[in-house]
Structures are given as C-alpha cells and as structure tokens.
Amino acid sequence: MSLSQQFNDHLLPLSGDSSLSTPAFVYDESAVINKLELLVKAKEQSGCHILYSVKALSFSALLDIISDYVDGFSVSSLFECNLAREMLGEKGSIHVTSPGLRDEDIPHIAKISNYMSFNSQSQWQRCKKFVGDLNCGLRVNPELSFVEDDRFNPCRGYSKLGIPLSQLAYLREQHSETFAGINGIHIHNNCESENFQELGETINKVKDVMGDFVSRLKWINVGGGYLFSDMAQLDMLCSIVTELKQQNGQDVFFEPGKGIVNSAGYLIATVIDLFDSGGKTVAVLDTTVNHLPEVFEYQYKPVVMQECRNGEYEYQLVGASCLSGDLFGDYCFADELQPGNRIIFANVGAYMLVKANMFNGINLPTIYSLDSSNKLHLQKEYDYAQYRNKW
Template sequence: MLTETFKRLLPETPAFVYDQTAIDQILLRFKEATGESGPKLLYSVKSFPFLPLLRRIAPYVDGFSASSLFEAKLCAEALAGRGSLHITTPGFRPGEIEEIGRLCDFISFNSLGQFDRWAERVEGTASVGLRVNPQRSFLPDPRYDPCRPYSKLGVPLDHLAGAGRMERLQGLHFHTVFDCAGFGPLVETLAELENKLGEDLKRLRWINLGGGYRLDRELEHMAGLSTRLQHDYGLDVYFEPGKAVTGPAGYLVASVIDVFGSGGKTVAILDSSINHHPEVFEYQRSPRLAESCGEGEERAILAGATCLAGDLFGEYTLPVPPRIGDRLVFKDVGAYTLVKANRFNGHNLPSIYRWDGKVLYLEQSYGYQDYRQQWAGEPGRQ
C-alpha cells in the first residue's frame, strides 16, 4: 500500500507528500475524456500554489487561474511563456492593477464598479471580463457558497442584464459549487445565463465555467457542454479545477508522540496539528485516515500537539491501540492544506515531499530560522 511506503521511507514527520503520478493521471484523464471539443483546462493554483508542482503540470494544462498578484507572479514564473494566465478576485488593489494587466492574459472583474474604474487601464494587454453571480445556490453551507445571500462574489446576473456593459465585455466567469460530484449544477447555471443574457452571449469571446467539480466521472458530459457553447455562441470555453487536481494526491503523515486516557477514551497526541490542515477546524470535519477500519474495537481521539483545546482531527476506529512512535496517514489532503497551514505555538510546518512512483524526494523543509524570520521584526528582510 502506498501509505505504508510513505511511512517507511520518510526520515521524519510531520510530512506532506504529494503524488506527482496521481496528479499527472488526473490531468491526462481529463484531456482524454473531453478530447478536442472539451474546455481549455486551467489549474486553479489557490489549492496548492507550490512552484515545483506548477512547473511540472504546466505542460499538461492550458494555463493557470490566479486570485491575487502574488499568485499571478508565481504562475507567470512557472508558465515561462507557455499557456494563458487568468485572474479574478474580489480584492483588486489600485496600486497593483497595471502589473496584473501585464502579467495576466484574462482578467475577470468582480463588480461593475471595478470594471468601470480599471478596465480601460488593462484592455490593451489583457482580455477583460466580469465574474457573475448566477444567483443559484447549490451548497447547504453558506461558508463556501459563492451564491449565498448578499454574496461578495460576482455581479448578480439580474444586475448585468441591461447594465450596458455587454458590448465592452470579452468574457464571463462564474463559480457556483464546491467539491461537486456531478455536472448537474453546471447545466442549471448555463441555462440561467442563457435565459437572462440570450443573444448577448454571442458578443463574447470566452466563458470561464469556474471549478468546484470532481474529475472522476461524467467528463464526457463536460465535453458536450463545451461543444454546445462553442457551436451556439462561438465561445472559447475554460474550466479551472483546483482541489479536483491536487486533493486526491496529497497525504499528511504524522507520528504518535503520546497516548493516554481521558474520561474513558484513548487520546493519541500527534506531532502534527490541525493548524497544518486548518479546514478540519473551519468545517468541523475529520480527514480520511488510511489506518482507520470499519470494524474493530479500538477507538482513539487523534489530537494535535498545540495548546488549542479543539486541535482534534477526530475519533477513529483503529485495528490496534495506538502506540508512541506509530505513524498515521491522512489521505485526500492535497488541497487547501499547506496553503492555509501555520506555525501556531511555534510548531514547525511539515516538510514537503514528492512521490514520482518510485522515489520520495524532499522538496521543501523548514526550521527555526523560517519561524524567526516571520517574527523577527526586521523590515524589508526576506
């Protein structure tokens, strides 16, 4: 089993491992399933903006999707002139817009006000569009629902129709789901756009369907939608998955450093922390554990080593009682893990390793000097 290989080969923990072969297979499967008629594939870098990874997947994608100036600069370095660079964010800053215009090939402004203020300043170098809010919610949890009431994300579709901007727009961008198994919401969203905008869609050059969909099924359906948009409206179609690309390929490996009883339950303290995987705390859900078993009598609460009382990965059923020195592996944590990780309590970040199918390579490690640099109060020092 792959997770057993990681536990055996890693010299120390905590460690984050990403499986390059798995990422390559995901991207190749998408291209094979959608074919020439499928949408142009962008990787949404916010899920895992690791430069060595970006450089390796650049040949497999048509470009990258960024959400800030820093992400755009990193993407431009990784692309090195290959593929296109797209950006949308609620937070365009006046002092950054010219540089963003030079770096990015496509810019989707988040509001009509942004478009009116800044579109002319970038139209000579970038293709200009708007992010729209189709006003259709598909998620029960408003914390990550882009179309929640009073959403900050995109121009409400009702406001765009008749706003007098369509003749100046070159494209539209939308994003409505998170970790969605099927493309039903995309079908509904496109129907809403066509109903509200009609023939105005033919004025555009491109449409960005966003991301948030898994890539393990119904990819032929995605190809069909793309073909229809190209045929009916003459649009270039873009699709920008993030978590779907890196999520299944990431592993967080930790070691048990203490075990004790508390109120009749077993608690195992790990040398990692939910601060290395903050979505555990944000969304109050337990990550998948490779060692967990459906049957078994041993249960243990797996806890991080910080002083935060809620630093808990969850309670798991294990085949044997946890022991000091055991290594445990959390699966499917390749997205939104390290990009949100922090050094709370001075606990070091996990080292980053790449698995190429045969060898485990150390690609990034951290130490006290990294922690000190963050808090040393030395202006301008990098």
C-alpha cells in the same frame, strides 16, 4: 484506484520509512498526473481549455508538473499572478478574477496576465483604463446555488462574488455602454460537486436571462468547484462545452483546483504520546490541525487511512498544540497504537498546505513528492529561522 489500494501499494511502505521525517506532507505526482490526463482527454473530446486554479496548492515544483498539461493558470491575487507567470514563462495564459484587486496592483497584473474577469461593475469602470491588451470579462453571480454551506457558496445572499445575474440583465437593458470592451463572462458557482449537470443548469440559466448577450461573447470561463475521478463524469462537461462551441464558437475555460490535487495529498504524522482521559484514549500526534486548517475551520473529519471502522481499539487523535480544540476526531484501529506509529491522513491536497501555519511554534510539515516509481523526494524543510523571521 481505490483509496485502500492506493494505501497498500503506495503509502503503507512509506509509513515505515525511517528516512521520512514527520510531520510530512506528501504529494503523489502520479495521482495529480492521472487527473490531468483525464482533463487532457476532455480537452481533446470537447475543445475546452484547461486551467489550474493555483490557490488550491501553489507549491512551485508541483506547478511545474501541472504546467505541462494545462493551457494556463487561474489566479486571484498579485502574488499568485507573479508565481503563475514565473512558472509558466511565456507558454500559457493567466486568468485573473478577484473581488479585492488594489488599483495600484492592476497595471502590473494586467501586463503579465491575459484574461481578467472583473468582479463588479465599479471594479471594471475604475480599472479599465489600465487594462492594455488584456482580454476583459465580467464575473457573473448566476444566482443559482448548489452549495448548502454558505461559507463555500459563491451565490450566497448578498454575495461579494460577481455581478448578480439579475443586475446584469438590468445593465444590459439600461446601460449597455457598460459592456463595451467586455468579451467574456466568468460564472464559477460551485464547490466539491461531482455533478456536471449543475454546470449545465447554470449555463442554461445565464443564457435564458441574458439571451443573445451570451451568444455574442468570445469566451466563457465556467470556473472550478467540481471533483471527478473518471471520464464518465467528465463526459457531461464535454457535452456542455461541445454544445456551447457548436452554438456560438466560444472559447470555454474550465479551472479546477481541488479536483486536480486533493486526492494526491497526504499528511503523515507520528504518535508521540498516549494516555487515558475520562475513559477515552488520547493519541497525541506530532502534527496539529494548523497543518490541516480546514479541519478546524469547517469542523471536518479527515480520512485516516489506517482506520478500521469495526476495529477494537478506539482513539481520540489530537494535535500537539495547546489549543483544546486541536482535535482530528475519534477513530478505530484494528491494532493497538504505540508511540512511534504513523498515522496517514488522506485527501488533504487542496486548501490545507496553502493555509498551514506555525502557530504555537510547531514547525510546518516537511514536504516530499512521491514519484511514479514510489520514490520519495525531499522538496522542502522548514526550520526555526523561518519561525523566528516570520514576524
């Protein structure tokens, strides 16, 4: 479904719904389920295992829905691991990788999770005495970048994420004892890519450098970092997985986050003031970039659903905090904005709500789910007590 169709069918009615209190974060359950159903098809076609990367959006009611479609969750911290186990019960596996595991947390994490990809040789050597029944692997940095912005590039120079492939090859030659007890590798190296050919290139590079080390592994976790909207895109993933399975019979795990939840998330705000500043009309919203922190962190301009590129009325949409850079950007509209109008930001499901904060005492958005019959359900409201008690 196109963004404008989605807007007309699902969201436009909401923008006039007076029972919805703004700022509101709305997640569309059907949009998440559509993505999950595509992944289930890919799993049926190729035999890959599907995990959800909890860090993208860890709202528990949503995890509950996702858990019915996936083989498990991928996590990177003690709290994510606890949450994943609580949500999955005994029904799925938990896969852990993090550059920052504390020694004192490892025994507990090892007890409640199933797979761990150690981020460095020293992390593996230090922690292996705690691993018990865990299925252990190494996170490998394939030293192959597809991401231009180094802030998102797991293979940037001097990367902290994984053992560089060239170093792994040296270890295999000189210190093969390092690999005793290692069953798998984790090779996440992408971000927001729509091209699964890049995954194919990554796997080929790892196979070329590591040879039969790869064929002897029991599993490969290919990470996340890919966006997809139809089966045609996932076909390439399926053929890569099918080839790996035919060659070596390995288990292959795919663990997207943003690909599953991003297009399902909306932030709805209300215009609370309008005034002229140096010739531009400023429209102040009852939200802030701190509800969409990646807008500020990465200077990214979010999609506004009512935007009309050739619209006659141009506004600078700004947040309600005192920070001068609390700005969403300049947008044109077909109609003049009035106080009370609602603005809908789209494609904000991943890495936004999980990073949102109450800076300047501005309350967090109220969270709603939108069910398949277009009914809104209030999921969570924040209040002054949470602001007061945070510190």
